[in-house]
Amino acid sequence: MRDTSDRDPGSPLRPPETFEIVLRTSQMLSPVVKELTFERADGKAMHFEAGQWVNLLIPQQEGEIKRAYSIASAPGGHARLQFAITHVEGGPGSTYLHRMEVGDSLRAVGPQGLFVRRHGGPALFVGTGTGVTPLRSMFQHALAQGETAPLWLLFGVRHEEDRIYADELRELAAAYPNFKVFYTLSQPKGGAWDGRTGYVQTHARGLYEEMTALGQGDVHVYICGLQKMIGNVRDLLRKEMELPRQLVHSERYD
Ligand SMILES: Cc1cc2nc3c(=O)[nH]c(=O)nc-3n(C[C@H](O)[C@H](O)[C@H](O)COP(=O)(O)OP(=O)(O)OC[C@H]3O[C@@H](n4cnc5c(N)ncnc54)[C@H](O)[C@@H]3O)c2cc1C
The missing domain is CATH 2.40.30.10 (Translation factors)
Structure with missing residues (x-):
């Protein structure tokens, strides 16, 4: 929807x-x-x-x-x-x-659909599962167009093996200094994972503040996935962090 x-x-x-x-x-x-x-x-x-x-x-x-x-x-x-x-x-x-x-x-x-980028400049992409797909289209397009503003992806999945496009994202991050990817696992298996854990909303504020501190202008947030996650991230951004609505864009799958 x-x-x-x-x-x-x-x-x-x-x-x-x-x-x-x-x-x-x-x-x-x-x-x-x-x-x-x-x-x-x-x-x-x-x-x-x-x-x-x-x-x-x-x-x-x-x-x-x-x-x-x-x-x-x-x-x-x-x-x-x-x-x-x-x-x-x-x-x-x-x-x-x-x-x-x-x-x-x-x-x-x-x-x-109207879940598209109407503004250049810094963007924080927040996706879970296959919710990353429209975000992938956006950042691939932006990078191909030569955008140099920070484009960061916060990607939440359950397990390590659910990180779709992992090789491609690593290569993009190596090729474009303005593109970064941050994973968080909600259900890491065993002790092998030493990255972020928990839901995306645990990490969205920290990354947003880090991006804002770069001083490159308003940071737009693009969120995609299931309704529950989107509600939680929107509440964080809009109610707790008091971001204006025009900076927060979302698409839900259910
Ligand atoms: C704008 C939009 C874009 C979408 N893009 C994608 C996409 O790129 N990839 C994709 O896999 N799905 C996507 N979906 C979801 C997709 O349309 C279907 O709902 C999904 O494939 C389930 O359909 P179904 O007939 O297999 O199961 P149904 O019996 O119709 O659905 C069962 C339940 O599955 C849940 N569900 C829906 N999507 C997902 C999902 N991605 N992961 C886990 N649970 C889910 C919902 O709670 C739904 O009620 C999108 C939905 C919308 C509205």
């Missing part, structure tokens, strides 16, 4: 179109998350803004169901679209998508 708190009625976003997509590659990113890379069947470039999502129309015996998925890849003027899908036990949409084979096709409706 979309959080419309940062809705911009003047947004020049295009109306969504319905198009067919063909699965080109798939791979597991973690024990429960699968990356699916599709291409538009008509070969047309996919125009969208980093942070947007599409509805996938998923065939079921009793008819079609619709499920929203954030576009995990950055806009690039090509026909490709990437998603990262958490398999929800017993969930018809995610189960169908995890079972798709290369060459299978689907209909999609989009792009949709």
Whole structure:
């Protein structure tokens, strides 16, 4: 469900179109998350803004169901679209998508959504699980565009092996001094993990204050994941830290 708190009625976003997509590659990113890379069947470039999502129309015996998925890849003027899908036990949409084979096709409706960056400058991205996907689209796009303001990602998962895109994020942080990634594990296994632990809201204030102290302007926060986490992080930022609403942007998955 979309959080419309940062809705911009003047947004020049295009109306969504319905198009067919063909699965080109798939791979597991973690024990429960699968990356699916599709291409538009008509070969047309996919125009969208980093942070947007599409509805996938998923065939079921009793008819079609619709499920929203954030576009995990950055806009690039090509026909490709990437998603990262958490398999929800017993969930018809995610189960169908995890079972798709290369060459299978689907209909999609989009792009949709207003969870996009309207301001340059420093950004703190806060994501849990596959909530990191629209954030990935945003920071990949920003870095490719040459943005040099601090772009920090606070990424919360349960276990170490749930850190999807870990290699890629390490490489980005090595390549771009303004990009940093901070993980926090809510349920670390054994004693091997010596990084942050607990929920993202435990660490959001410290990172936000550190970014603000860099003196590079207002820090916008982009939060994505399940409703409970978003509520907790928004309460921290808006009620406890008294940040103005225009600095806090969020998208919820449930
Ligand atoms: C704007 C938007 C973007 C989304 N983008 C993504 C995405 O990029 N990747 C993705 O995996 N999901 C995403 N979702 C969630 C997705 O639309 C489905 O809700 C999800 O795949 C479950 O569908 P289902 O039919 O398998 O299960 P259902 O039976 O429809 O859902 C069962 C329950 O699963 C929970 N759930 C939903 N999403 C997740 C999740 N990601 N992780 C754990 N539990 C979840 C919810 O509590 C939901 O009520 C997005 C949702 C929205 C509204």
